[in-house]
Amino acid sequence: MAPLKKKGGGKQNGRITVRHRGGGHKRRYRIIDFVRDKHDIPAKVATMEYDPNRSARISLLHYADGEKRYILSPSGIKVGDVIFSGEKSDIKPGNALSLNKIPVGTMLHCVELRPGKGAKLGRSAGAAIQLMAKGDGMLSSNLGPVKSEK
Template identity: 35%
Template structure:
């Protein structure tokens, strides 16, 4: 005995599809950034004995642009023959001599341990742990300030305004990252914004869920009241973990009881 499918009886339901955030979670090439165009990672060289005891001389070989990075990047060649890439502080030029090490002078572009940098100096590309290559204050126009030295470590004022204790052996570059004011310039054309977002691998353009059709998003359709609760488990997998994560309530304000 054959069973007739529900679609032939006119009761076939129109199913929705995965929303854009869930499709991005797959990690396919459609949503991946173009990392093959990038020049090199920005990080300090591995710490040598000569760098710890004195200073290693170097020279700025070239200043280049790295796709997806707002700040300019410089390739620096050391006297040992090693070449490393670093973000460029304001005032650094091609052919400029640089130093890296504990005995280096406190000049713009030189790299020193935080424990050897005087208080009030503006620094950038700061390591969080000795030898990690630099993690803090690397975007265009960013800088941190050395506030003071304590037995617990060096107090650094971060670009956010908060302060943090950092190990004295962590290295930092003296100066302010070049390219300040980059975000203040308008894009003027949607194409310019498109190419920036493509280089960074960001989603563009962003569409409101309520502006979509019902099949594309839970908030979609012209019905304003048909919204689904977005509370999800904290242990939800990527793609499903969207909205109110492990929320205690649905986000609505509770009415106060009148006495």
């Protein structure tokens, strides 16, 4: 975690430029792993936590080599689950693998636009991306919002 500096409606010189801003509760910024580059190392979901800096819940992973990292929590995982990242991982919630290994029609979140550059799409709470088509190094996806009606 890192400290998060408050702007309070002012610039670097301290003069207020936007009125009625400021205050609020003190926050610490949780550093989220959007790259998921620890391939073929099992990670156990230790906790699922509230993050005041974003709308989605986050999960703390304990890797088998002793490292700890935060990720955005996908729906369908719970504390105690073991997840993987890499080419050999299964297609189940929490696992991270390349898009060419995922079947068409699968719902995704935290999708990278370019491999290794970090997740850019589907990062807010409730956001989902459906993989529509694959071919010739290009992928088609539906970025629309997901609605659940009763």
